[in-house]
Amino acid sequence: MIAFWVLAPIMVLAALSILFVRKAVHAAMLLAVVMISLAVLYLVLEAPFLFAVQIIVYTGAIMMLFLFVLMLVGVDASDSVIETIRGQRILAMVGGLALGLTLVLGLAQISLGSVVGLGSVNEGGNIQAIANVLFSKYVFAFEVTSALLITAAMGAMVLAHRERLTPRKTQAVRAAERVAAYAESGEHLGPLPAPGVYARHNAVGTPALLPDGSVAEDSVSRVLAARGSVRRTIPRDVDELQRAIDHGPGSGVPASQDSPDGRSTSTGRAPGASTGPDTGSTPEGGE
Amino acid sequence: MAEGGHSVPLVDPTSADGVFSLMWLVIALPAAGAAVLLIGGALAPRAFASFGHLLGTLMPIGSFALSLAMFLQLQGRDEADRQVVQHLWTFIRVGELDAGFDLLYDPLTALFLLLITGVGSLIHVYSIGYMEHDPRRVRFFGYLNLFVAAMLVLIMSENYIGLFLGWEGVGLASYLLIGFWQHKHSAAAAAKKAFVINRVGDMGLSTAIMLAFVTFGSVSFTTISAGAGEAGEKTMTAMGLLLLLGACGKSAQVPLQAWLLDAMEGPTPVSALIHAATMVTAGVYLVVRSNFVFDYAPNAQTVVVIVATVTLLWGAVIGCAKDDIKKALAGSTMSQIGYMMLGAGLGPAGYAFAIFHLLTHGFFKANMFLGAGSVMHGMDDDVDMRHYGALRKAMPITFITFAMGYLAIIGFPGFSGFWSKDKIIETALAENWIVGVCALLGAGVTGFYMTRLMIMTFFGEKRWEKDVHPHESPSVMTFPLIVLAALSVVSGVLLLGGWIEHWLEPVTGVPDHHEPPIPALAVTGLAVLVVAAGVALAVALVARRPVPREAPTEVSFATRAARADIYGDAFNDQVIVEPGRALTTGLVRMDRSVVDGTFRAGVVLVGGIGALTRRAQNGYVRSYALSVLGGVLLVVLALLAVNLA
Amino acid sequence: MDSVTPFIVLSSILFTIGAIGVLTRRNAIVVFMCVELMLNACNLALVAFAHQYGNLDGQIAAFFVMVVAAAEVVVGLAIIMTIFRTRRSASVDDASLLKY
Known part of the structure; x- marks a missing residue:
């Protein structure tokens, strides 16, 4: 107890x-x-x-x-906790509490008597005992259960299945479409940039930098962007890096030492930066 | 008015054999004609347009030939053996009611058959010419054949059910033919009016049939005539009055007379055949055929006589004032049927003369209607006599034949009408001098209005409309005129030696002879004098003065009343139509407000409740879950309440 | 305290909490979790009664409840996925077109 x-x-x-x-x-x-x-x-x-x-x-x-x-x-x-149906929350609370109170008070009225316990029943082992009952008394229910499970599996497959309405696109068609999109709207022809490229981190939350130092938005998942888990401090990092490079020759630190230094500074600052005011400010629930 | 002394003859026919076994064919021929023309004419209009009218005319001619053969056969039979019945099939057998489709052929039927098929055939021939330019001529002949078939069913049936079938059949044919030119609103309205007023009469007839069935357990003439003596006078009087109501509707007797004048909207052959010669006399036939009822119901006979007397004067007065040639003739028809009814109401003494007048009237009135049609044919379908005048030169054959009919109807000595009308007046005077004097007066008025009609149409100045060039009708139309004119002149021979009375004795019984208050020759002389006075008055009033082309409006009250059909329509409107309409309007209003209102209120209530409660269906599954929770709570509480109580 | 009453009371409380969760949460997946909570509360009661009366039938019933719950979760989650795929939302309030 x-x-x-x-x-x-x-x-x-x-x-x-x-x-x-x-x-x-x-x-x-x-x-x-x-x-x-x-x-x-x-x-x-x-x-x-x-x-x-x-x-x-x-x-x-x-x-x-x-x-x-x-x-x-x-x-x-992601769930907002603002109630939209008028009176729903209060009524749910009242109804739920009433149900709970009724059940508890109702149970309090009953005296169940002394506990028999399963000691004797479980003597040959609980699993064996359950098997004895399940495969004798409840064997039909057990078999029906299998039908239920198969039906559920089938149902899930049917629900998850998406009928292909158009023929599968061949690689040639896809290529032609991409070129057409490029001709019309100037969409980038090549693959999307990988995150972390030209950056100080190779985490998926770190966007790639374009040659001019700006952020390539395409390089991180939309979901991460919507969740606000994208590192947004790239420009400052770039400035810092610039300063480190500027200071590097001045302090006479050899280039070989620069790399561990830079990593140590970045690891030291990265947590601070990720919890800083610049992160997590993107709105949630983009839909 | 029946005396108890004589015996009422029974209907006791023998089975048909010989030529009588072809009795059914008399009806079947025109019925087949109607079916072929109406169905075939609709399916193949062009093919039937070329020969449909000939087919339609051949059918009644065939029936006429058969009727003639049967008539001659019957004449050769023994007097006691002159009733023949042919059982065709079981018509209705429900419970105790067992009505066969039985045809009865006796002297009365024989005469009617000859009249209907003979005059009918002539009018069919006439219609070939009259309806020549009508695009629906095939349909017209189909309807005419339908009428002939129905009329034959009416007069040949051996029981009241079959009679009623024919009765309704002629009503239908009459409705269809009055409204034949249905594009004219007046024709459609007249057809409807005739139909509706006839329903009132039919109600009487059908009730009489039900009464007969309740009283005698049968509707057959044989059974009823055998049991009529034991049924009691009250039952017989009720049945007689109900039959009279039916007869009034069909024969346009007061108070159900209003439809006949409007019925003149139909084509003229229809007016001649249905609304002069045959169908409107069905009421007379009904009374004479039901002689075994009326002979045991003297009170009903008295009512018949009163109705007949009123009608014969009523129709004559209307005939005096009408400028429409067909309506003047229609008034005359009403009046003449009044004479027949009078004869029929006088009991065994008058039955034969009623039928005799019916036959002669059938000839001369059909003749005059067809003559009027011929005049209209020449006058571009103008019916206003004020636009006629001096037509005797333009259409000599029409004039001469019409004149024969005219002399017959006014009772010019020697012509058929003279004999038949004179006999009725004579019998009436013998029974009751007031009725007799009225009949005598009616004869004088007849002389007046018919002379007026003759003078306005055929004599005097030309008052024709512009561009009207009267011409004689084609020979296909004048041939029936000549035949009918000849019959109008000579059909008085039927009275020679009392032949017709003797012929009809098996049906109507032998009348008691009692001496008239004044000798018969004196009555005849009196009648001729009265008619001469009427004719002289008409000559003085119409022929001596120019006839204005427009009807004068500054006229006496009597003329205005006669022009308005003695306010028959006005009476109907005021007493029946207006209260009926008010009642209907009130009922409709009550239906709308009370009955519909109750339902609408219920609908609004349910709708309102629905509109309120459907708010609960807000589409949010959590709201529904909340109500499920409420339900669970209630169930738990109920369980606790039950278990812990 | 030789009784299973505390277990039953706990079961009632968990069941009530699950019910309230079903009524108040809008995320379909969380609603589903609350349904699972209610099922588990029932299971607890079943097992407790099995212990009380020394009878394995309660445990068997709990076992069947688990099987049914598994099937239900499979289908339910598939439905949620389907709805999400078409409506881009997992909120039970968004699927509210079927109404007056």
Whole structure:
């Protein structure tokens, strides 16, 4: 029971936090906390098989699925907590609290009697016991479950499938289109610039610099730009670099030492710069 | 007026054999003609336009030939054996009602058959010329054949159901033919008027049939005539009055007379065939055929006599004032049918003379209507007699034949009308002197208006419209005129030796003979004198003075009343149409406000509730989830309430 | 305290929190997570009752709930993806065209 009294407040807190955190990733993390705690409670309640399944299936598979979808949906899914339906939040709170109070008060009226426990049932091992029941009494439900899973898989495939409406473009067609786009709107013919090129960092969040020192916007992912995770301090870096180059010959530091120096300064400043006022100012939810 | 002494003859026919087994063909020929012309004329108009009128004319001629053969056959039979019935098929069998499609051929039917098919054939021939330039001539002949077939069903049926079928059939044909020139609004309205007023009469007839079925369990003449004596006088009186209502509608008797004058909107052959010679006399036929009803209902007979007397004067007065030649003749028709009705109302003594007058009237009135049509044909379809005058030179054949009809209708001694009308007046005087005097007076008025018509049309000055060049009609039109004129002159021979009375005895029974208050010869002399007075008055008033081309408006009250059909239409409008319209308007208003209002209010209420509640369907899935949560809360509370109570 | 009542109460509380989350959060994925939370709360109750009565049926039921939840997540997330692909939004309030 100690485990219960330790875990219960954590679970309730984590669950409540799901209601208030802004980012879906955080909500997923909090849900994982609740689920793992639940798994422990299953262990307390003499259900070791469900403990394992809870960890593997729920926390391992289902939560992964959530995270994958979050990744696909991306930053656009970032949730605003401003309520749009009038009265929805208050009514939801009132209704939810009323339900919760009713359930708790209702349960308080019931005395369940002494706990029988699963000691005798689990004598030959919990998994064997479950298998005995599952493959005898519940075998039909078990088989139907397989049909359900296949149907779900088929459904997911159908939903995710996109019918190709036009024939696949050949490389020749693509090339012709790109040249045509270049002729019409002057679109860049070649591949997009890679991030970090001509820059002091090769992280994906560091935009490439054009020969004149300006930022090549195309070189970083739009999602990163929308999330505000792009390094925006390039011009200042360039100035600093210029100064370092200017000072370099003056201080008599050999060129071979310049490189570790510069890296050390940049690593020293990069965190400061990334948390500085210039970053994170881009609006979220570009859509 | 029936005396209890005589015996009412029974309808007790024998089965058809010999030429009588072809009885059905009399009806089938024109019916087939109507079907072929109406369907074929619609499918192949061009092909039928070339021969449709000939086909349509051959059909009634064929029927006439058959009728003649049957008539001769019947004459050769023993007197007690002169009723023949042919069972064709079971027409209606529902519960106790068992009406066969049975045809009855007896002396009365024989005469009617000859009249309808004979005059009908002549008028078909006449129509070939009269309708020559009408693009819908095939359809016209189809309708005429339809009429003949229906009329034959009416007079040949052995039961009231078949009679009613024919009755409605002629009503339909009459409606179609009055409104034949439906592009004229007046024609369409007249057709509708005739149809609607006839429905009133039909209501009486159909109720009479139902009463007969309730009383006798059958609608067959045979059964009813056998049981009529035991049914009680009240039932018979009710049935007689209902039959009279039907007869009034079809025969344009007061109070259902208003449609006949408007019916003159139809083509003139139609007026001659349907609205003079045959269909309008169906009421007389009905009364004579139902003699076994009326003989047991003296009160109903009295009503028939009153209606007939009123009508014969009413029609005669209207005839005096009309300037439209066809309407003057239509008034005359009303009046003459009044004479027939009078004869029919007088019981066994008058039945034969009613039928006799019906036959002679069929000849001379058809003759005059066709003559009027011939005049109109020459006068570019102008019907106003004030635009005629001096036509005897321009169309001599029409004039002479018309004159024969004229002499017949006024009862010039020796002509057919003289014999037939004189007999009715004589019988009427013998039964009731007031009625007799009225009939005598009517004869004088007849002399007046017919002389006026003759003078205005054929004598005096030319008052023709410009560009009108009267000419004689083609021989296809004058031939029927000549035949009918000849019949108008000589058909009085039917009375020779009391032939027609004797011939009809199997149907109408043997009348009691009682001496008239004044000798028959004196009555005849009196009638001739009265007619001569009427003619002299007309000569004095019309021939001695120039006829104004426009009808004078400064006239006496009597003339104005007669011009307005003695306010028959005005009466109908005021007493029936206006209250009916007010009632309908009120009902419609009530329907709109109360009945519709109730429904509309319900609709508005439901709509309002819907408009309010549909706000809940705001499209937000979270709102719906909230209501689900509310439902869960309620269920949990209910469970707790049940378990913890 | 020899009873599973605290587990059941915890289960109720988690269930209520999940329900409120479904009603208040607008991100479809978070709504889905809240549904999962509610399912897990039910599972806890099932397992607790299995412990209470010494019967494995509760655990079997929880097991089936997990299977169904897995299937539901697969289809649900696919639907969310499809909606996102066409509407460029994962907000449940944006898909609100079907209304009066």
